Amino acid sequence: MTRKVKGILLRIGQTVHEERVLTILAEQGCVTVFAKSSRKKNQYDQFYYGEWVLYETGSGNYLLNSFSLEEPFHELKEQMENTFLAGYLAQIVLYFAKFAPQETGVLLSLLLNSLYLLGRGKPPRLVKSVFELKTMQLMGYCPTLASCGHPGSIFSLEDGSILCEECGLSVKGVPVTASVAAALTHILNHPPAKAFGFQIPRPELLRLSRLSEEFLLYHLEIRASALEMWKTVHEDKE
Ligand SMILES: [Zn+2]
Structure with missing residues (x-):
């Protein structure tokens, strides 16, 4: 057959x-x-x-x-650093495929969009962050973005809530600013094809990239070897 x-x-x-x-x-x-x-x-x-x-x-x-x-995806492969980053995205998909291969189908259009945009020169950190957060959301680890009721500055890695400094003292967290929080909301509220469509200043993109990466690595037991290779060759010009 x-x-x-x-x-x-x-x-x-x-x-x-x-x-x-x-x-x-x-x-x-x-x-x-x-x-x-x-x-x-x-x-x-x-x-x-x-x-x-x-x-x-x-x-x-x-x-x-x-x-x-x-x-x-020839354009993607013209730059070694993009190949490493694509390898990292593949590692994340393969991680989920180990436990529930049939549930990973929802990641296909997200991955295709990510690779296409990387090949077309979209800032790699932006592509990486959207892929990390959207994958976590699609696979059932959606950050709640819930507030403690005070102006927030700490993103909790456990549940993705946004806490004030005092409430954030008791959790493992990373700093979050208003524009990073706005980017998070955009990514989580849009389907894969539109999740990449936002602008963010470079210092804020670095914060977003750290946050999405730490959130993913906090929840998944993944040896992100391709990510480490990407970091050694990535020229920080975004
Ligand atoms: Zn609070």
Whole structure:
């Protein structure tokens, strides 16, 4: 039986039998697909998006039948630092795929938008922050943005509430300003396609980037190796 899925290739692994194992993020969620290693030049590569025709075996495994490329994200790969950042975004998706692969389908359009914007020169920190916060929201870890009733300056990493300095003393938190709070509201209140559409001054973007990253890393047990690599090569010119 064959099945067609539209999706993006996140990871290429290898089995002991020299077969390739592809992890594809599709609308239906993450799918694991086996492909014969071929000496010919690969028809697919990491972050290739398109239509995958899969053959389902009697034991329920998927074998790659054919692939038609629709978007290779070439611009993204022209800069090593963007490739690292894209690798970090893929790591986050793969983290969720480990526990509930079929629930990751909602992340597809967010990831495609993020990679497209990175390739088109959108500030990487902005793309990274929107991806981090929106993914956490879509996967059930939405910051509450609840207030303690006083003017807030601390973002609580536990539940994403915004507390005054006094109430913030008892929680693990990061500083938040009015414009960072406005950016948070924009990101959480818009669908993936519109979540990136806001302007923020550079010092505020640095705060937003720290906040979204710490919130994600506080909740997920993730070894964000690609993020560390990105930080070593990222030129801070945003
Ligand atoms: Zn308070």
